[in-house]
Amino acid sequence: MATETRARNQRTDGEAILELDGLTKTFGAFAAIDDVSMTVERGEFRSVIGPNGAGKTTLFNLISGALPVTEGTVYFDGEEITDRSPPERVARGIGRSFQISNVFGGLSVRENIRLAAQADRRSEYNLLESFFKPTNRYEEINAETGRILERIDLTHVAEEEADALAYGDRRRLEIGVVLATDPDLVLFDEPTAGMSVEETRETIDLIEEVLVDQTLLLIEHDIELVMELSDRITVLNRGEILAEGTPEEIAENRDVQDAYLGGMTE
């Protein structure tokens, strides 16, 4: 297949934001993740693919802290976070999205964004300042809310209830809520599960467009889309890294073709 890419790797600067060193996760005698080491650069769009049961979700759970590692080390932004709790990881800038809807249906679009902006992890650093200048903080959040509404193109429905939104606008709001928490790295575990091909494409395009300053780690089953958008791809198989590289390298990799893609480059 043609692997025309519009990857954004020109934005990466070679600096690692996430490093996994010898990660292993066992359930009883079974290793769901088996000695996985990988590095993700700041600004990268990295996809993780692999057959069912390959260990993709488990890997994400180790990165977010939802599961403790059995062995190995996780570094984020130059610091070891292996034993940090999920909230501590969020505070450091690891965002996770979509598995549980992050939108409050009964609240307006604006209120949803404002709530997320208020919970912005960086706000704690401004605590002293906001104590002395509470009005500034309020105005700052309102301004930030307005900027995000424009960015996701929902200013015209800002006062509507989230539940009343059309399907596509609801997706926009969900991505806006992620953006409002100001993460450095966002983990997307099959954000398009259950969507049509067209909806999948629109959603991933939107993620790419709105979260252009974030590092993205994506589990996605639409291989064509993954090939088109990713800077690099990690292929997992039975808990191990089978291959890693640019979409072109992955498409040409014999092991990947044999194990997973079924000769898709033909």
Ligand SMILES: Nc1ncnc2c1ncn2[C@@H]1O[C@H](COP(=O)(O)OP(=O)(O)OP(=O)(O)O)[C@@H](O)[C@H]1O
């Ligand atoms: N809590 C658990 N206890 C026991 N086994 C588990 C647990 N979580 C995952 N596994 C097993 O680990 C393996 C990897 O599962 P995981 O969900 O990470 O794979 P995946 O690549 O995300 O698969 P899929 O594409 O089907 O979502 C599977 O064999 C699964 O049954």
